Amino acid sequence: MSMLSRVAERLFWMARYLERAEDTARLIHAYTHMVMDIPKGSEPGWDILVRILDAEPNFAQHYRAYNEQNVMKFLIAEPDNPGGILSAIRAARENVRTTRDVLPGEVWEHVNELYLYAQEFAEKSISRRNRYQFLETVIARCQMINGMVVSTLPRGHAYRFIKLGQLLERADMTTRVVDVGAAALLGDERLHSTVDPLIWTSLLNSLSAMGAYRREIGPQVEAGAMVDFVLRTDTLPRSVKFCLNGIRKELVPLNNNRDALALVIKARRKLSAFDPQQCSREELHLFIDRFQFILTQLYNSIDRTWFMTEERQALTTLT
Amino acid sequence: MSLGLAQRSRALNCFIDDIYNRQKILADGIVPADIVLDSGNYKAPCAGVSPRYGAWAHICGTDLVRDQRGKFYVLEDNLRVPSGVSYMLENREITKRVLPELLENYSIQPVDDYPSRLHSTLASLSPRPLRRPCIVVLTPGIYNSAYFEHAFLAQRMGAELVEGSDLFVDADDALYMRTVDGPIRVDVVYRRIDDDFLDPEVFREDSALGVPGIMRAWKAGNVAIANAPGAGVADDKVVYAFVPDMIRYYLDEQPLLASVKTYLCMHEKDRNYVLANLDKLVVKPANESGGYGLMIGPHASKARRAEFAKLIEDNPRNYIAQPVLSLSTAPTYIDDHVEPRHLDLRPFILQGKDTWVTRAA
Incomplete structure (x- = not known):
């Protein structure tokens, strides 16, 4: 049984948006936690979170100051921010609405409930007091939906394209998380000694990787080792290496996969050749930038090969 | 019946x-x-x-x-493109839950074989003699008021629910759908979009819902369309x-x-009768559906009747009139109590190799 390109595309984006909502929630959660541990005056700014998501131009259209209130509003409740939690959940729901017939019935119900929950509570969850509960609920519900997919969806095209969307988004987000660590501290030497470990720890927390890091490497979080760990540990589900391996596995059974597979191989090669322990922060930032470009190419290849209809191809050539 | x-x-x-x-x-x-x-x-x-x-x-x-x-x-x-059959099926499901005694005490025909009958009817139209021809349900999309039914029937028949942009006609004048495994030939289209939007090459050029060339494929006998274009x-x-x-x-x-009994306003004798008896008749435009643009004489104001008299005289071909029937009612739950409401029944008749009629509601 094959699958319509349009349906595959919508499933891919449903998974991408759900993963985005979860990852953004994790990031805000971990960052808020960290900020509370840092004495007033020396904490890094809230603008970092907006920068991670490359959302400065969009932010500037709605707000002026990068204060906690504005940034939280923008990342949690802003309907016009595609990286924001509320709008990502809404976009996920729109994509499931038209593909529910290829998914287990409960998936639609739970995505819809998640949307109703976010719609009711996003705006009320900007303050620190309510924020935790909201973020934790979003994360837990996203994981519940993932669990349903893993435990009930037959391993066919639907599963494959959901996995591709999820892993691609996750790989992208993990590189962004690493980049924030690099960017947060660039050119601000006075913070390094005290704040540095706190930032890296919070970033590990946002990837649910602190426990694994302690067991594998030790309790002391150090920049080079942390970056190496989240980029290249092939057993860690949120590491870039793990995501690339997963993407490869889902690509293999698809027709016309040559182009996309070549890009995955290229990305893996870049990752192996890079040594986070030996590089400066500028070099790390540059690496992430280039690596994200490969991920974009990979998305374009998936889009071109399996999603794009002829009309859209014609439109692209025109513009 | x-x-x-x-x-x-x-x-x-x-x-x-x-x-x-x-x-x-x-x-x-x-x-x-x-x-x-x-x-x-x-x-x-x-x-x-x-x-x-x-x-x-x-x-x-x-x-x-x-x-x-x-x-x-x-x-x-x-x-x-008649709709409503999914209500019949869903209504039976609800009735079983809410009024189980009803089905226990009366002998009521089942309805849930409709999707499989529809499937057989559509399959019998396939131009290629395949054991499992490729059947699709063509919907205008999620914003259509009957989208639920399109998705429901597609799912129950195990057919693909497609939008116009999922389909294309190739140089061989056959219809294909775009899938992740490449183009797949389509044998039968159960279309739920109107003729006018079906093929921008033949009907409305501005239609974004249809499939350019689908009429070519149909006329070449490479695909069956149900209902056939022009059946209206x-x-x-x-x-x-x-x-x-x-x-x-x-x-x-x-x-x-x-x-x-139907009075055709195009005939002078009928028209004179209708114009003289507007307060006793229902006047309907000839090719609207869903009750649009009709006038129920006994309930209409004088001004409204005058308006219709003019419409009829300007365009007699477009109007018919019928006596007002006193329609039967059924108890209907309104807000918190039961009231009588008029009803009409909509059986569905399937016509392919064989004819089949729904037998219950």
């Missing part, structure tokens, strides 16, 4: 096939040629096509009503008045079901 509906569907299909081919019924003067050929529902690009089994209106949703004496009448035949020619309130004549003409049988 079932025999009467099947008889009607057979005659209507004979009529449509005749109109787009030999036009015998017009030549023999049974139905006036101008009311058929000048109608917006007559689609010239369909002329000369002979779908399998002579079937054009594969899915027909006929409206039945019952008057104060308990007699059933056919109110209209919906031959374009028999779905017209003026043509309705001639259905009993069609049954006698094509089938040489007497009509088993009654039609409502």
